[in-house]
Amino acid sequence: MKVKNINKSATPSLARARELRTELARKIASFIGSAEKLITDIPGLVLSRRTAPTAPTSVAYEPSLAVVAQGRKRANLGGTTFIFDESRYLLTSLNLPVVCNVIEASEDVPYLCFVLKLEMPVVRELLSREEIQSAEPRSDGPAMATGETTADLLDACCRLVDLLGTPQHIPFLSELIQREIIYRILRGPEGARLRAIATLGDQSQRTAKAIAWVRANYAKPLRVEDLAKIAGMGVSTLHRHFRALTAMSPLQYQKQLRLHAARERMLIDGLDAASAAFEVGYESATQFNREYSRFFGQPPMRDIRTLRSPGALPLESVSNQ
Numbered sequence: 001m002k003v004k005n006i007n008k009s010a011t012p013s014l015a016r017a018r019e020l021r022t023e024l025a026r027k028i029a030s031f032i033g034s035a036e037k038l039i040t041d042i043p044g045l046v047l048s049r050r051t052a053p054t055a056p057t058s059v060a061y062e063p064s065l066a067v068v069a070q071g072r073k074r075a076n077l078g079g080t081t082f083i084f085d086e087s088r089y090l091l092t093s094l095n096l097p098v099v100c101n102v103i104e105a106s107e108d109v110p111y112l113c114f115v116l117k118l119e120m121p122v123v124r125e126l127l128s129r130e131e132i133q134s135a136e137p138r139s140d141g142p143a144m145a146t147g148e149t150t151a152d153l154l155d156a157c158c159r160l161v162d163l164l165g166t167p168q169h170i171p172f173l174s175e176l177i178q179r180e181i182i183y184r185i186l187r188g189p190e191g192a193r194l195r196a197i198a199t200l201g202d203q204s205q206r207t208a209k210a211i212a213w214v215r216a217n218y219a220k221p222l223r224v225e226d227l228a229k230i231a232g233m234g235v236s237t238l239h240r241h242f243r244a245l246t247a248m249s250p251l252q253y254q255k256q257l258r259l260h261a262a263r264e265r266m267l268i269d270g271l272d273a274a275s276a277a278f279e280v281g282y283e284s285a286t287q288f289n290r291e292y293s294r295f296f297g298q299p300p301m302r303d304i305r306t307l308r309s310p311g312a313l314p315l316e317s318v319s320n321q
Helices: 002-032 120-129 151-165 167-187 189-198 203-216 224-231 235-246 250-269 273-279 285-296 300-308
Strands: 037-039 045-050 057-061 064-070 072-077 080-085 088-092 096-104 111-117 144-148
Touching: 002 037, 002 045, 002 064, 002 111, 002 151, 045 151, 057 250, 064 072, 064 080, 064 151, 072 111, 080 144, 088 189, 096 250, 111 151, 120 167, 120 189, 144 189, 151 167, 167 189, 189 203, 203 224, 203 235, 203 250, 224 235, 224 250, 235 250, 250 273, 250 285, 250 300, 273 285, 273 300, 285 300
Parallel strands: none
Antiparallel strands: 037 045, 045 111, 057 096, 064 088, 064 111, 072 080, 072 096, 080 088, 088 144
């Protein structure tokens, strides 16, 4: 009897979530049309659409929330795989280099996604003004997580997308709804890491400062001792927290940023392997070729030819979900 009662009480909430998910998919499809990506007039909001699975692509994820209305996508961070779909959102709390691809999409049921960039000053301001009760952050949790896409979260997402139809209300109402979305994320266990990173003085926030430096200076030589000074931490402490947030060491993180950037330069700008290697900070083309082959599975120019071949799966955007 107890199981039956629980199921009955949960059914309205699940039904409401399904209804709102269908509504969100309809709204995204309406505004994006046949495009694959729409940078909307709402600050930080991007809508995306795919009608077929995509090839695994190295991308840079900013602090953001990705809510999938239809389809399924996979992101790999340092060997850890995150699947986000109609029931689970993806939360990214730092700038992270990942390899991702859409794994479920078709012409009849396209992949439709709502991506909202998270502004850390807004997160901090909300935390300073509101008492938000949330689960304690996991000490070993990365700066990327998936969480249950609830009816309340979907409702807020629907209302934000609705503003695209009444642009005169965007300047006032979009900020309020985005604050509500952040509030709902922070209230859940997946928001604990975001809260820690946004909180000044916390170890996660100090590590985030070091991560931001590496990201901005990935082509420069990296000394972990200097990075520890930037973070105001000991070297071993930095290593431990850096790996907890990014699933990799500082040098591994820098290497992935370099390889991602080099691949983008070859694919988009047409650079040869040696030129791309030197632009992203490699002093040895041989070392670059070796590390590129190990990371992407084949040598640089062969990889680029494969990505450009007529039969290749389409690629993801290099900058966001």
